[in-house]
Amino acid sequence: MNKIRAWINDRLGVAELSKFGMKKDVPLHSHTIWYYTGSSILLFMGIQVVTGVMLAFYYNPTIKDANASVARIMTEIPLGWIIRSIHSWSATCMIAVVIIHLLSIAFTKAYRAPREATWMTGVLLLAASLAFGFTGYLLPWDDLSLAATKVGTDIPKSIPVVGAWVTSLLRGGEDVTGDTISRFFIVHVCVLPLAIFAILGIHLFLVQRHGMSVPLKAGRGPEKNDALPFWPNFILRESAVWLILFGVLVTAAIFLAPSLGPAANLMAPAPAGIKPEWYFLFMFQTLKLFPSRILGLNGELVAVAVMGAGFLLVLLLPLLDDRPAERKGRVIRYAVYATFLYTIALTIWSLL
Amino acid sequence: MTTRRRSLVGTGLLALTLCALVLSSAGLFSQEPPKPPAEKPAVEAAKGETHPPPMAPRDQNRVYVFLAWTWLTIGVLLYILRLKIREADRVYRTGLFRATEAGKEPQKR
Amino acid sequence: MKLKYSLFSRREFLNGLLGGGLLAFFATLMGPVVRFVFPPYKEPDEVKLPAADYSGLQPHEAKGFAWGAKPGILKKAGDGSLVAFVAVCSHLDCNVSYLPNDRKFYCACHQGWYDENGKNIAGPPPSPLRRLAVTVEGDSLVIKKQG
Numbered sequence: 001m002n003k004i005r006a007w008i009n010d011r012l013g014v015a016e017l018s019k020f021g022m023k024k025d026v027p028l029h030s031h032t033i034w035y036y037t038g039s040s041i042l043l044f045m046g047i048q049v050v051t052g053v054m055l056a057f058y059y060n061p062t063i064k065d066a067n068a069s070v071a072r073i074m075t076e077i078p079l080g081w082i083i084r085s086i087h088s089w090s091a092t093c094m095i096a097v098v099i100i101h102l103l104s105i106a107f108t109k110a111y112r113a114p115r116e117a118t119w120m121t122g123v124l125l126l127a128a129s130l131a132f133g134f135t136g137y138l139l140p141w142d143d144l145s146l147a148a149t150k151v152g153t154d155i156p157k158s159i160p161v162v163g164a165w166v167t168s169l170l171r172g173g174e175d176v177t178g179d180t181i182s183r184f185f186i187v188h189v190c191v192l193p194l195a196i197f198a199i200l201g202i203h204l205f206l207v208q209r210h211g212m213s214v215p216l217k218a219g220r221g222p223e224k225n226d227a228l229p230f231w232p233n234f235i236l237r238e239s240a241v242w243l244i245l246f247g248v249l250v251t252a253a254i255f256l257a258p259s260l261g262p263a264a265n266l267m268a269p270a271p272a273g274i275k276p277e278w279y280f281l282f283m284f285q286t287l288k289l290f291p292s293r294i295l296g297l298n299g300e301l302v303a304v305a306v307m308g309a310g311f312l313l314v315l316l317l318p319l320l321d322d323r324p325a326e327r328k329g330r331v332i333r334y335a336v337y338a339t340f341l342y343t344i345a346l347t348i349w350s351l352l
Numbered sequence: 353m354t355t356r357r358r359s360l361v362g363t364g365l366l367a368l369t370l371c372a373l374v375l376s377s378a379g380l381f382s383q384e385p386p387k388p389p390a391e392k393p394a395v396e397a398a399k400g401e402t403h404p405p406p407m408a409p410r411d412q413n414r415v416y417v418f419l420a421w422t423w424l425t426i427g428v429l430l431y432i433l434r435l436k437i438r439e440a441d442r443v444y445r446t447g448l449f450r451a452t453e454a455g456k457e458p459q460k461r
Numbered sequence: 462m463k464l465k466y467s468l469f470s471r472r473e474f475l476n477g478l479l480g481g482g483l484l485a486f487f488a489t490l491m492g493p494v495v496r497f498v499f500p501p502y503k504e505p506d507e508v509k510l511p512a513a514d515y516s517g518l519q520p521h522e523a524k525g526f527a528w529g530a531k532p533g534i535l536k537k538a539g540d541g542s543l544v545a546f547v548a549v550c551s552h553l554d555c556n557v558s559y560l561p562n563d564r565k566f567y568c569a570c571h572q573g574w575y576d577e578n579g580k581n582i583a584g585p586p587p588s589p590l591r592r593l594a595v596t597v598e599g600d601s602l603v604i605k606k607q608g
Contacts (some may be wrong), residue, residue, distance in 0.1 A: 048443075079415075082415070154354055219414065227443070228441075229444060232440045233440045233441060233444060236436055236437045236440060237437060239433060240433045240434075240437075241429055242429070243429055243430060243433075244426070245427045246426070247422060247423055247426045250419065250422060251419060251423075254415060254416075254419055
């Protein structure tokens, strides 16, 4: 056994990694629990990749067979419904943990120098995760997903000059058709995974480079220098968290499995009560709030502009809050609270 | 520990895991795969929605047994992890490995 | 009773337990995964064909039918009896054809030949064509697995 280990180490230099792992420290303080969110995202993403590949064994991204193939997975393939359910629930959990991760970084101000690039790559990862959710939602090709995709791909149309072009790029034409399914499928299965792995690589490299950030308050306390080695102490704790999360995921997947609507009919009117996935609900509700014309401008354009501005603000947050002075921190903190409450409030409103 | 003893331990553990594998697949999944509930999708399709197959009680029970088995395994693993975490923390507190950063790690596995 | 020597240290035991436990956990998960990845394709137990479709068959003539996802060939033998084969070459699974002029089955992939009873006579096929049992039930032909 030792000989094999020595052989691998001579060629790959794995001992360097384990030395780094042992040297790397995870600070111990009252906010250490948030350090677990990052790896939990990785857990869910790994589950998505595995279940996604398995689903892709039987899924057909064509207008004729998309819905039928998903129905086949749910009824004929042994335990197909569990795999699909896990895929669906893991998507929800992944985006939920991404949002928790973002909030924890925002509230502990871990985006400050020198970690601005880490934050920005993180926001891009959030966008990629949402894109995963959006593209994946169309693939079962039932009434709900068709309607949601029609609405979602229609939003860019209100942008002047490039709007129609963007919508056409997303849809593979003017309307949502079979070409849209192919497009969304290849983006979901190939383009986005490549992108997310590339951005994730940069994100993780930056995290290792700068080390774990410690919140200001915790950094001044008596446990200032308390830390855990990453390997094996923190990894073991992370594994325990992963096991529990996995158990909860599988339980939810078995008891609350999603169903499948009938195949989408391109000619039928939109069904009543359409709504996107929960992570888009606040945007959905925001769009509903805006009147059709504001100050002579197209209401939808203003809504898109506002949401775009919001995204830019989130992306460039470290550049706005670039001083450790306490005063500036408070304003940003209230802004983050307000945004968070806004999204929660609108999400709940859209469900009523 | 001599090589012979190590290989004995390794073989024992491998046998244990193989048993777990065989038992889990034999006990739960060996019988012919559950017949697809042919009538259910037809009925559901008429209603317009396909729900995950409720399946015959026998198959439903299998899923619940699998879930219980998963949780049991998770529980056992959590217990073992607790022991391992306690050991790792204890080792860290003695400062044993911090002192040997320069040289190679003594017998750590 | 205090042991003088033990097989392994407490740490090694714990590590082994953890490793073995993790392996067992993943083994449990492999069950459903394997069942999902290898779906149960079963051949049909029997196939019913309308006899009218095959009533025009002359001796030494053959006509195809579907045996699940595989092709089948229904042939009228010289004495007027019906015989059916799974029209899949025993060499590498290509579909075989029946040549009525030669009264032989021919696999174009590697030039395999079977005689009119499905026995492999030339080329690479290692075994005869698989036979299926044909019975007449009312106005349909019932084709079943033989044996």
